[in-house]
Amino acid sequence: MKLYTNMPAGLIPFYREELLYAKNEFEKKHYQQSWRHLERAHILGQPYPAEHTAVHWKMLKFGIKVKNSREIIGQLPRLLVGGVKSFVGKIPVGNTGGANVPPLQPMEIPEDLAVIIKNTIIKNG
Numbered sequence: 001m002k003l004y005t006n007m008p009a010g011l012i013p014f015y016r017e018e019l020l021y022a023k024n025e026f027e028k029k030h031y032q033q034s035w036r037h038l039e040r041a042h043i044l045g046q047p048y049p050a051e052h053t054a055v056h057w058k059m060l061k062f063g064i065k066v067k068n069s070r071e072i073i074g075q076l077p078r079l080l081v082g083g084v085k086s087f088v089g090k091i092p093v094g095n096t097g098g099a100n101v102p103p104l105q106p107m108e109i110p111e112d113l114a115v116i117i118k119n120t121i122i123k124n125g
Contacts, residue, residue, distance in 0.1 A: 005087070007048040010120040014113075015044045015051060019058065031066060035098070038062060042097035043113055049083035052091075056082050059097060074099020 007015065022037035038059055045051030056079040063071030078097065085091050094107035
């Protein structure tokens with residue numbers, strides 16, 4: 001069984017960029033755009049335990065800040081088990097990570113992110 005531990009170096013800048021965009025949009029009170037960037041960071045970070053858990057933490061904090069009880073409650077189990085599922089490679093690929101989607105539902109990866117992921121995998125073999 002392959003265990004996933006570290007995000008490939010080539011993917012890190014894209015992951016961090018999505019988190020930065022999420023933060024900047026939130027500060028401007030552009031909550032929908034902020035959330036979209038958290039979802040995109042989730043897609044990129046989902047296979048890697050630390051990054052996956054970090055995005056769910058940020059999603060939980062987002063829910064708290066906007067007083068969204070559904071998101072707060074929905075993020076708690078994801079925060080507890082998401083990283084473990086990443087570690088053993090059992091993730092629903094493309095899932096955006098929010099409480100508005102079933103936690104085990106695979107989803108289509110946006111085309112631009114699919115290209116980034118594919119190019120990173122090719123470079124890292």
